Amino acid sequence: MTTNEQVGIIRSLVSETDFEIIKDQEKLQESHINLKGWRKWLSKLEVPHSEEEPISVLRNPDLQPVKPNMRIWGFWSYFAYWGLPNFAVATFSTGSALLALNLNIQQSIGAIVIANVLIGVFTILNSNPGIKYHIGYTLDQRMIFGIYGSFVGIIFRVGLSVVLYAYMAWLGGLCINMIFSSFSSNYLNLENTFPESVPMARKDLIGFLCFQIVQMPFAFVKPIRVNIPSIVTCFMTLFSVIGLMAYLLSTNGGPGPLYYEKVTLSSNDRSWMWLYAITIWYSGVSPAVANQSDYSRFAKSEKSCYWGLFLGTVLPGTFVSLAGMFCASACQQLYGEPFWTPDQIVDQWLRTNYSSKARAAAFFIGISFTGSQLFLNLTQNGYSCGMDLAGILPKYLNITRGTLFVQLISWVVQPWTFFNTSSSFLNAMSSFGVFTTPIAVINIIEYYIVRRSKITLLDFFTLSEKGAYWYDHGINWRSLVSLLAGVALGIPGLVYQVHVEIQPNAGMLNFYYGYLFFIPLVSGGLYYIFVLLFPVHHEKLRTEDLIDYFDCFSKAELDRMGMLPFTKEEQTFDIIDAHVDGESSEQSGYGHKGKTSVKEGADIIE
Structure with missing residues (x-):
């Protein structure tokens, strides 16, 4: 087939709007060519890219839809990805926060099971843009907030990533100290040489520094490649948790006094504490729920992703938290106080008897908890922040550079103050979902109801006013107002958690206790009303690209979606670029106007 014949088929499929968007993309991609002066030197800082993967102010290789050969995550990869937050120090110690609500162990576990099921369902609903169209969180934000409005959702996620990365790194330092203490009794008993005004011990600083150093080389590893070590560390930590619980329960002769405590709350207070317990549990993983598309785009299939994330959430999340509460209860009876973190338990063993058996266990x-903490921090905070920053400055930041950035800036957060001072950070952690829940809910409504699971990929990378995600001056005010409404109603509860001396408003406090349920009603309901009252009218609403412009779909997907394949020998962009100048198309709407069907075009080109 001649080039002119190919062009004829393509032009009969592609609308004038798509032609304009493609020309705008090419203009953005060529804007760095023939630069002079300081701009020429600035261009040397651009992220590595090839001619097949151009860059622009909206695009770089890490933002593009994932190609079929890179979709290698199966059931165990997603089980591990969602198992990591549960096979971690924070989950092991979460019982301390739930029992502080005056619930007992049985009721805390009940709340955790409900929360895990809700998290699994919520995450599956947020997975599908990544599974079907192989796009990440950054492009999701352009879909729901607009090309420029997307910076709001991205910045929210970057802020949480930086704080949580520092928090998780500090916990990782405590884990690595268990290894060092097993090597040397001198390290175990290392004296603190810092003045009392410094809120940390010398040993804690050493562990934090070493953990940060261990993490840094992984910035150069692609996120898709850490699935295997994540699986390994999940099972290592599982065996460690089983060993901890088995030893403490057998030594103690039972679960200990905390297990038998009775609840003294009234039925009304108990109901709100159940809601709050569910909310606290959800809050810890809420950023990962919102940005699930970042990793669901690596999926081999829908089923492997769905079952992996659901079981990885429910099973380890329930077991590890239960084990943590049983261990703390047994420690209460054995040692006179409940130890809520593995390093506290190990420290007690080593100080009691620094034997070869205790050292081997330590x-x-x-090593198990250090590994799970390492890959948890990388996948859910480090790489995620890199993906988000790539959406802010695509020409200069990719996942590797963004991950290095969050690793370096996490020192500024001073995570040691979260644990060793009167800082209210640990209380405020339960509010993280206030910022991410509205985003996740709006994303679900936009994808399933407004767009009916059909989106165009071409429009993610254009500043053309004819783009499907341009909305009003690049901003979707409907979603922004809905987001701010949900966040605004959750802020008073955050203030009450940070400033406990303030007399809370009962209604606002109860809203905060159950924001997992109430924010979706507020932000989701408001957004749906806006959509009904002020609908988006766009010719490409609820449509898909007619051509696989990014070569990201398999043949089976192309057949199912009725899409023309990407032509490698004569790239579609090049064909259009060579012939669109000076020509006028006979069509003005979107689609082929009955001239050549997508299936017919695909058959002819093949």
């Missing part, structure tokens, strides 16, 4: 538990 080493294996330390």
